[in-house]
Amino acid sequence: xxxxxxxxxxxxxxxxxxxxxxxxxxxxxxxxxxxxxxxxxxxxxxxxxxxxxxxxxxxxxxxxxxxxxxxxxxxxxxxxxxxxxxxxxxxxxxx
Amino acid sequence: xxxxxxxxxxxxxxxxxxxxxxxxxxxxxxxxxxxxxxxxxxxxxxxxxxxxxxxxxxxxxxxxxxxxxxxxxxxxxxxxxxxxxxxxxxxxxxxxxxxxxxxxxxxxxxxxxxxxxxxxxxxxxxxxxxxxxxxxxxxxxxxxxxxxxxxxxxxxxxxxxxxxxxxxxxxxxxxxxxxxxxxxxxxxxxxxxxxxxxxxxxxxxxxxxxxxxxxxxxxxxxxxxxxxxxxxxxxxxxxxxxxxxxxxxxxxxxxxxxxxxxxxxxxxxxxxxxxxxxxxxxxxxxxxxxxxxxxxxxxxxxxxxxxxxxxxxxxxxxxxxxxxxxxxxxxxxxxxxxxxxxxxxxxxxxxxxxxxxxxxxxxxxxxxxxxxxxxxxxxxxxxxxxxxxxxxxxxxxxxxxxxxxxxxxxxxxxxxxxxxxxxxxxxxxxxxxxxxxxxxxxxxxxxxxxxxxxxxxxxxxxxxxxxxxxxxxxxxxxxxxxxxxxxxxxxx
Numbered sequence: 001x002x003x004x005x006x007x008x009x010x011x012x013x014x015x016x017x018x019x020x021x022x023x024x025x026x027x028x029x030x031x032x033x034x035x036x037x038x039x040x041x042x043x044x045x046x047x048x049x050x051x052x053x054x055x056x057x058x059x060x061x062x063x064x065x066x067x068x069x070x071x072x073x074x075x076x077x078x079x080x081x082x083x084x085x086x087x088x089x090x091x092x093x094x095x
Numbered sequence: 096x097x098x099x100x101x102x103x104x105x106x107x108x109x110x111x112x113x114x115x116x117x118x119x120x121x122x123x124x125x126x127x128x129x130x131x132x133x134x135x136x137x138x139x140x141x142x143x144x145x146x147x148x149x150x151x152x153x154x155x156x157x158x159x160x161x162x163x164x165x166x167x168x169x170x171x172x173x174x175x176x177x178x179x180x181x182x183x184x185x186x187x188x189x190x191x192x193x194x195x196x197x198x199x200x201x202x203x204x205x206x207x208x209x210x211x212x213x214x215x216x217x218x219x220x221x222x223x224x225x226x227x228x229x230x231x232x233x234x235x236x237x238x239x240x241x242x243x244x245x246x247x248x249x250x251x252x253x254x255x256x257x258x259x260x261x262x263x264x265x266x267x268x269x270x271x272x273x274x275x276x277x278x279x280x281x282x283x284x285x286x287x288x289x290x291x292x293x294x295x296x297x298x299x300x301x302x303x304x305x306x307x308x309x310x311x312x313x314x315x316x317x318x319x320x321x322x323x324x325x326x327x328x329x330x331x332x333x334x335x336x337x338x339x340x341x342x343x344x345x346x347x348x349x350x351x352x353x354x355x356x357x358x359x360x361x362x363x364x365x366x367x368x369x370x371x372x373x374x375x376x377x378x379x380x381x382x383x384x385x386x387x388x389x390x391x392x393x394x395x396x397x398x399x400x401x402x403x404x405x406x407x408x409x410x411x412x413x414x415x416x417x418x419x420x421x422x423x424x425x426x427x428x429x430x431x432x433x434x435x436x437x438x439x440x441x442x443x444x445x446x447x448x449x450x451x452x453x454x455x456x457x458x459x460x461x462x463x464x465x466x467x468x469x470x471x472x473x474x475x476x477x478x479x480x481x482x483x484x485x486x487x488x489x490x491x492x493x494x495x496x497x498x499x500x501x502x503x504x505x506x507x508x509x510x511x512x513x514x515x516x517x518x519x520x521x522x523x524x525x526x527x528x529x530x531x532x533x534x535x536x537x538x539x540x541x542x543x544x545x546x547x548x549x550x551x552x553x554x555x556x557x558x559x560x561x562x563x564x565x566x567x568x569x570x571x572x573x574x575x576x577x578x579x580x581x582x583x584x585x586x587x
Contacts, residue, residue, distance in 0.1 A: 015461040018442035040403045051477035055291045055535025075195045079425035
């Protein structure tokens, strides 16, 4: 299994990481190499094996559906690169 | 002896007797840190917080009834969110992030009276085995080969270097594929990865949520027992925190392992393993046998597939966890050009903010989770993971109490040497340790000897689920028999 430059560009886009065109060949080669390493997994007979979801069979904890926290907008916004009037500010989203 | 060289147990006893004060102990560590800039272990120093906590600890000690960790100065890995103190996970993308909350594990330690000296270097987002992916530059191993600087291992390399160099009495670490055990082995210290769910993950920057566990990095097994007891808790804020009482680990250190069955997995004897590592393993086997344990050869047949499974599951979970670094809520946002929209903001921010190894793992994780490949890679890896866990389950069901293996395939190596090899080669550092994270088991590394070049080598013990007490007791027997007392010559 190897990854083409087109696929590498798509993966980078899905991961929301800007990659310059000239860096794509190296990226594709590197990702392909890692996939070759992972290909060993196809040697294993996994017939009838359930995918593992957690290390211990435990039920997710439940609690009353009530508000336990809140009213701290200033605290939540404190680390934002750009916060205005109680909101996170971002570039225009809708054309 | 300067106070910073004390163990937790000795310091606790002397603090309680009033022979020393927490302020004196803290000052000794702060001055050791000041003189150890060359190790690049501490990356955010918090002397004011340390002195304030130490003064409060002294009051508590005077009042009597202070917990074991009261007045003990610690270093905190940069992965733990610490309220009001920069927390960057050694990444550029979290530059300037100052948490408004405290991780449960550090809160537990501070509630017990522990003192925070500062934040410790690590690989970026805990992704690395050499500390070289850190935005702060690598932490340096206090052990050297002549003039040559060595890696302290990773990702908890700053923690390991700081403990080995006596800059703190102990440190917190985290372990996703070996990130406490490999650095412990490289620096002659003890690192304990608890059972998944024993220590709360709340407030610890997430790498791979089904694999991550935090634990203590210490100078001795007894210290690890003391500190693990203070870190662990049942935490409603972490849905994977186990509803199990935390035992008194120190009182479990009886030194009696007569009749215990120690498993020696034949699959851990890998091709190209240095003779010294094999010899160390045999010595460890002999020590446990001399202590009255029964040595049993066992097979863990899927061991070989642990690394490829780990390098699917780890990056898959990481790509999901790293999605939150979007330049909106915290940390770095890239400068934007006129007309840039929100996608350009995400892409530029993440390209600038993540280093190469983190980008690599985010992208491979995205790939294995993407439509069309999910079953072939991610689901298959999760099935193989189930088989790896089954191997251990069967060994324990057959009466094995603890498993003994080497901790790492080599001693610490020079900084810079891993740049030349491909990422897959670097991942081989984790060959003995990743199985444990995939199976969720408790395990530890402890120093057991020196190699021919005078560098520390470690052994790994793997325990039954939730049996950290038994695991630590076995380790204490090995520790006493190995009699490892070597310290690095001070050059920094």
